[in-house]
Amino acid sequence: MPRRVEGLHEALAADAWGRIWEFFLANRHRYASLAAAHGLNPGVMAALLSLDADEPKPMRWVAEACHCDASNATWLVDRLEERGLVERRTPPEDRRIKTVALTPAGSALVGAIRAEVLQPPDAIVALSDDELDVLRTVFAKLAPE
Amino acid sequence: MPRRVEGLHEALAADAWGRIWEFFLANRHRYASLAAAHGLNPGVMAALLSLDADEPKPMRWVAEACHCDASNATWLVDRLEERGLVERRTPPEDRRIKTVALTPAGSALVGAIRAEVLQPPDAIVALSDDELDVLRTVFAKLAPE
DNA sequence: TATTGTTATACTCTATAACTATA
DNA sequence: TATAGTTATAGAGTATAACAATA
Numbered sequence: 001m002p003r004r005v006e007g008l009h010e011a012l013a014a015d016a017w018g019r020i021w022e023f024f025l026a027n028r029h030r031y032a033s034l035a036a037a038h039g040l041n042p043g044v045m046a047a048l049l050s051l052d053a054d055e056p057k058p059m060r061w062v063a064e065a066c067h068c069d070a071s072n073a074t075w076l077v078d079r080l081e082e083r084g085l086v087e088r089r090t091p092p093e094d095r096r097i098k099t100v101a102l103t104p105a106g107s108a109l110v111g112a113i114r115a116e117v118l119q120p121p122d123a124i125v126a127l128s129d130d131e132l133d134v135l136r137t138v139f140a141k142l143a144p145e
Numbered sequence: 146m147p148r149r150v151e152g153l154h155e156a157l158a159a160d161a162w163g164r165i166w167e168f169f170l171a172n173r174h175r176y177a178s179l180a181a182a183h184g185l186n187p188g189v190m191a192a193l194l195s196l197d198a199d200e201p202k203p204m205r206w207v208a209e210a211c212h213c214d215a216s217n218a219t220w221l222v223d224r225l226e227e228r229g230l231v232e233r234r235t236p237p238e239d240r241r242i243k244t245v246a247l248t249p250a251g252s253a254l255v256g257a258i259r260a261e262v263l264q265p266p267d268a269i270v271a272l273s274d275d276e277l278d279v280l281r282t283v284f285a286k287l288a289p290e
Numbered sequence: 291t292a293t294t295g296t297t298a299t300a301c302t303c304t305a306t307a308a309c310t311a312t313a
Numbered sequence: 314t315a316t317a318g319t320t321a322t323a324g325a326g327t328a329t330a331a332c333a334a335t336a
Contacts, residue, residue, distance in 0.1 A: 009274060016277045017265035019284035024169065025194075026288065028176065029212045031169075043303070049170075059318060067174045072304055074319055096312045096317045120162035123287050129154060132161045134279040139164035142268050143171065188326070204295060217327055219296055241294045241335045 038113060039083075043068065045113070047076040048085060053107045056089055056099035085109060183258060184228075188213065190258070192221040193230060198252045201234055201244035230254060 035045035043066060050065035051057060063073035077100055080086040085106035088098045102110060127135075180190035188211060195210035196202060208218035222245055225231040230251035233243045247255060272280075 009277075010270065012274060012277045012281070013265045013270045013272070014263050016272075016280040016284070017269050018263050019281055019288065021262050023284050023287050024172070024176075025191075027169070028191075031173065041303075046170075046173075069305060070318065071306080071320080075303080094313075094317085098318065117166050118159045118163050120158045121287070124162050125155065125158045126286075127158070127161075127283060129157060131279050131283060132154075132157045134276050135161040135283060136157070136164055138272060138276055138280060139161070139168050141271075142168050142266070143164065186326075214328060215295065216297080216329080220326080239294085239336075243295065 034113065034116065038109065040079075043072070044076050044079045047073070048080055048102075048106065048110060049113065051086060051100055051102050051106070051110075053102040053104075056091075056101035058097050058099050062100060080106070179258065179261065183254065185224075188217070189221050189224045192218070193225055193247075193251065193255060194258065196231060196245055196247050196251070196255075198247040198249075201236075201246035203242050203244050207245060225251070 031045075032042050035042045038045070040048065046066045047062050050062060059070065059073050059077065062077060063070050066073065066076060068076070077086060077088065080100075081088060083105075084103055086100050087103050088100055090098055124132075176190075177187050180187045183190070185193065191211045192207050195207060204215065204218050204222065207222060208215050211218065211221060213221070222231060222233065225245075226233060228250075229248055231245050232248050233245055236242055236244060269277075
């Protein structure tokens, strides 16, 4: 059986993926800029965006969401609490746990950041409906990974 | 003149862009993992990938490429030089400048990292040629921004 | 005097280990 | 004893400011 030559489809996939990576690399610093614009650092903003007003999350949730350890999660939430963006609570059913929930100020800031993020760049708006639909479908498939 | 209600196209653009962001956020830590797999930190890898074997770049180029200041660029290039991945040179025409170029070992590592990065995830390979072509076109348009 | 890069130093962010409180 | 979170501390990474060398 002859060795399989790389197919056209694989080459196309590699090319497309390469361009996505280039975009990713070129825009890596944007996340930090967005955070800085709101007086946050990237880690603190990640913690903020992982939280919710209605469903308080335990500290370990924050650590997982931020890919950091427990002591750093404490530090991140301290920063958010200092600014009145989140509130720690102790659920009576297990007093070892502390949960964290967004305050109204925190929700407002999350809303503002989300709105800012969702403002697509001109190059995206300039695309056709068909192209946008492909993007939406493709990235919906990629999301859970 | 009635206030313009947000059109369907804009909503579609925002939706697509939102999903791209989600993907971006969910994969932020992958860059750090890739660097760590090669014994680098994210900043040092960014410096490495900004360099070239044939076109030596001045230190200030590294600083700009890495969105950092000059003293940090010195530190990043020191780390690369320690590992024999880059080489500093002083061009005779202006002895204030130091240029940095990849060594053969540096080029090899950049090649390995690039090859690894270009390996598309299964979800990408599973897309149709048409979908891949849209991705390629769209991200080519987004790149220069 | 202006520019390029480095050194000395301090600050920010993150992790490791020891500790407290609760189960 | 095991688990959730915090505190004390050290380490990595980044920036500011002073400096040396060259133009």
